[in-house]
Amino acid sequence: DTGVSQDPRHKITKRGQNVTFRCDPISEHNRLYWYRQTLGQGPEFLTYFQNEAQLEKSRLLSDRFSAERPKGSFSTLEIQRTEQGDSAMYLCASSLSGQIYNEQFFGPGTRLTVL
Amino acid sequence: AQKVTQAQTEISVVEKEDVTLDCVYETRDTTYYLFWYKQPPSGELVFLIRRNSFDEQNEISGRYSWNFQKSTSSFNFTITASQVVDSAVYFCALLNNAGNMLTFGGGTRLMVKP
Numbered sequence: 001d002t003g004v005s006q007d008p009r010h011k012i013t014k015r016g017q018n019v020t021f022r023c024d025p026i027s028e029h030n031r032l033y034w035y036r037q038t039l040g041q042g043p044e045f046l047t048y049f050q051n052e053a054q055l056e057k058s059r060l061l062s063d064r065f066s067a068e069r070p071k072g073s074f075s076t077l078e079i080q081r082t083e084q085g086d087s088a089m090y091l092c093a094s095s096l097s098g099q100i101y102n103e104q105f106f107g108p109g110t111r112l113t114v115l
Numbered sequence: 116a117q118k119v120t121q122a123q124t125e126i127s128v129v130e131k132e133d134v135t136l137d138c139v140y141e142t143r144d145t146t147y148y149l150f151w152y153k154q155p156p157s158g159e160l161v162f163l164i165r166r167n168s169f170d171e172q173n174e175i176s177g178r179y180s181w182n183f184q185k186s187t188s189s190f191n192f193t194i195t196a197s198q199v200v201d202s203a204v205y206f207c208a209l210l211n212n213a214g215n216m217l218t219f220g221g222g223t224r225l226m227v228k229p
Contacts (some may be wrong), residue, residue, distance in 0.1 A: 056216065104162075106159060
């Protein structure tokens with residue numbers, strides 16, 4: 001399977017704990033995106049990378065959220081001091097740059113539950 | 116700021132009925148791209164179609180068709196002869212001019228009953 005993969009698929013944590021999610025994009029894709037989807041809503045853009053550079057991060061929800069893509073391949077999204085309001089599906093997508101309309105391919109998501 | 120509105124939160128039809136999902140968008144960009152994605156119960160978003168702002172030709176792909184009208188800022192999606200497997204949440208999305216951010220609508224949950 002050469003699609004976008006995310007790990008873990010489900011995460012249950014207690015309020016105040018830190019969590020980290022991983023995304024592996026399609027291998028030849030140099031753009032990687034993170035979205036958050038709460039129940040009954042559409043995905044909401046958080047941040048994106050082109051290769052290892054984080055080119056847009058103003059939409060990250062608070063300073064508790066951070067993302068990295070150290071070698072331009074996989075990416076991690078970390079949430080520090082989780083709150084119950086962070087419970088959501090976190091989606092990763094990747095695309096190929098060069099033509100701006102290249103569709104983004106989405107992974108299966110990581111569902112976070114904060115107790 | 117960009118905005119996508121899908122006014123229909125939930126639609127229920129009986130198999131073989133035709134159904135149209137509405138999408139209205141707002142943007143200040145003169146060049147932009149519109150998408151439809153399907154999210155089945157498994158949760159993974161599946162790309163259906165892309166349309167750029169200069170191409171107002173309607174498109175048909177099997178039982179799916181799309182009607183893009185720039186004058187009314189609408190990009191509606193019709194499923195002909197719906198099937199139970201079409202049951203899913205459908206999202207309309209707008210890609211900004213820089214090509215780095217998709218703005219999604221709230222989605223329309225389609226339930227097709229046998």
